[in-house]
Amino acid sequence: MAATKGTVRVEGYRETMRALKAMESSVAREAREALKEAAEPVAITARAKISIYDDANVGTIKPRAGIRGAFVTQGAKKVTGQRGDFGTLQQRRLEEALDEHGDDIADEVEDAFSFLARKHGF
DSSP states (O other), rough: ETTTTEEOOSHHHHHHHHHHHHHHHHHHHHHHHHHHHHHHHHHHHOOOOOOOOTTTTOTTEEEETTTTEEEEOOOOOOOOOOOTHHHHHHHHHHHHHHHHHHHHHHHHHHHHHHHHHHHHHH
16 A cells, blocks of 8 residues: 555555554544445344344444444443343344345455545555
């Protein structure tokens, strides 16, 4: 990846994000937003799968992105209830959603980084 201030060589996601942030923080911000968009289909599918259970709080299932990668998180507080295994059940549904969209996510991330490279000239 070449930058306006010289040449930056990176290998891997973390190194790429660090190099983008060192180069220009707005580019790193755009990359994180693109990763969140790529993870959104997983969040939507997870919400649909978990919403079939009574009292499931699906409004807090959201995509996030950071220096370590993109994530889909459940932000609801832990609540004791009638199902002691509900956390495990949610985790399984999130994993199913990820399995359904795994190939799409890889393609979207590749497209997003290619777009950023063309847009910013590196």
